[in-house]
Amino acid sequence: MLQGLFEGYPYWVRAMLAGVIVLAMAYLIAELVSRVLVVLVERINRHVPGDLSARKATRAALRVVRVIITLLVGAVLIFPAMSMVGIESHIGLTPAHLASWLTGSGLRIALIALLAWLVIHVIALVVARLEGEVGTATTVDVIERAKRARTLGTLIQNTVYVLVSTISLLMILRELNVDITPILTGAGIVGLAVGFGAQSLVKDIISGFFLILEDQVRVGDVANIDGTGGLVERITLRTIILRDETGTVHVIPNGSIQRLSNQTKDFSYYVTSVSVSIKEDTDRVTRVLGAVADEMLRDPEFAPFMLGPLEVLGVDRFNDAAVDVKMRLKAVPSKQWVVGREFLRRVKRSFEDQGVELPVAHRTLLVAQATPEAPATPPAS
Template sequence: MRATLAGVIVLALAYLVAELVSRVLAALVERINRHVPGDLSQRKSTRAALRLVRFIITLLVAAVLIFPAMSMVGIESRIGLSPEHLATWLTGSGLRIALIALLAWLVVHVTGLVVRRLEGEIGTSATVDVIERAKRARTLGTLIQNTIYVLVSTISLLMILRELNVDITPILTGAGIVGLAVGFGAQSLVKDIISGFFLILEDQIRVGDVANIDGTGGLVERITLRTIILRDETGTVHVIPNGSIQRLSNQTKDFSFYVTSVSVNIREDTDRVTQVLTRVADGMQQDVEFAPFMLGPLEVLGVDRFNDAAVDVKMRLKTVPSKQWVIGREFLRRVKRSFEDEGIELPVAHRTLLVSQAPMVPPDPGPDTPPPS
């Protein structure tokens, strides 16, 4: 009865201390989370981590108090571990192990909070490619969180094993040998992953961009740390390892230009043609269907070239990414109709045909025909 009573009192005290510490940690986490967006899964993981911390603190406090409580009720320990030695270990190595575990959890949790806050700020920015930037932020956030989790967990585990007087030298040696073997056997994989990380980090390309990679062009459907997946206009899917990319041309980075030339008859006034082209572009900017995709007025670059029959006027339109072809096709359709209304002639090819008539040759009379007199 005395032992049971002492155990119940110790467990109650341990639970109270653990509850107090967990409530302080919960208030601290709630204060950090106040301005950081989070989802249901993140809140569940936070509650699970707090329950784990409460359980560990309960065990530690109970282990510290159980032997003094038993001594106070007149029960001596029959195991080889004295209360003094246990208390010394708990206040030394045990406390350091608890602090290591707590700091590791705090580092992982704070990293997750910072990543979510950055994702929230990027996702609410007023840009034309919010979706692509949000995808890039989520990709980088997941990569950073996984990297920090692996590093912190590994370092914490090694420190805890050292506090438990476990020789970690063979572990470090084995890890070095394994890392060396992986480095020699998977050089291309490591190169692909490193290249993919910098592609995403430097925002060189995003999902939804139209890019040309080493002569292969298409729409970017997916980006991973190892590969980029393109789909061209015929529907063919191209899988390109990141480490093999030598030249990447992004045609839809931040904005795009539709560059074209319009040919008119050599006799037409180019200033009048320029006015018609500008009027057509201004009309498209007033159209609610095409105005959101146009980022500026028409830029007429001038006369590009001319020959005996035609003169070419070069121009370009600035559009949002991936919309230059839609705007360009509509612009050319309206230009054709406006030229017809204004009487602007398109170039007509002139061909000169020379027909030569060969002299008539009399037929051969044959051997039986008498010669003419």
């Protein structure tokens, strides 16, 4: 019946009319589905703290979903629409076949796509909620914890996205009667080749993941990695970047790390020794050192960096000229050197004021006395 209505029109007019009808229907269906998804997402977001990046990602995902639905619906309806306007085609779906397909494979494809989108979105919301909770914590290292949470969150989101998308795509292809056996075989071969060729890369990524997960080192820490020390400037899943005191940048793969020594984890100690004369009373020297540390604890410039009074460990060693008194100061991470250098500067000044004698090297100089020359023997006559 509908074919008779357009029988007198030129071919291009009927084709254009079919395209307009299909685009209009595809747009309406995509808009309807996207509105339903918006309502569903808003209900889920009520239980999650507001996060601008998550909202932007959701809007971008909805736009992608709208475009995909429009294309899919257009591809499905174009041939039945052409048949309705009198353009015969040997390929495509008839209205009867279309109805049968929509109630069978089409419905299953829609459910697969919807479930995949829901899984990806729920994982993104959970990660955003965890990042929000870490970001609102009131700890000293809240910034670094937030960075670690974002790194792990991004890794988890990307992994889930790739896995769910791949599985969903394979299931949809199977519903479209596409033989996925060659795809699976090819993917297995490619995965095997990549596994053999990128063993070190995989090892670096796995080591970096556990390094970040276990919070072994963070950006801003001072660490020594296999004999190379410096400030940690950046941590990725593959490498750690250190900058030493000369400004040299060291890039260390995570998979090659055998020993990592973090010098600024939670707190730090400045350990040093002070040498005094062997004649000095070590108890008096200890009292002078404690008084200098107590003075620094009352100084508003250095008190925030100190986590306790001076701890004198005792006499470390002595010889015929000097006694070494060993001590340590507990300080905020990365501030132990600032505190220690100021402490030693004040110790020298206090020793001068209190008359504490510093060791002086004693040297014994032996001077050999010259032997007088014997008189010359006269020649025999």
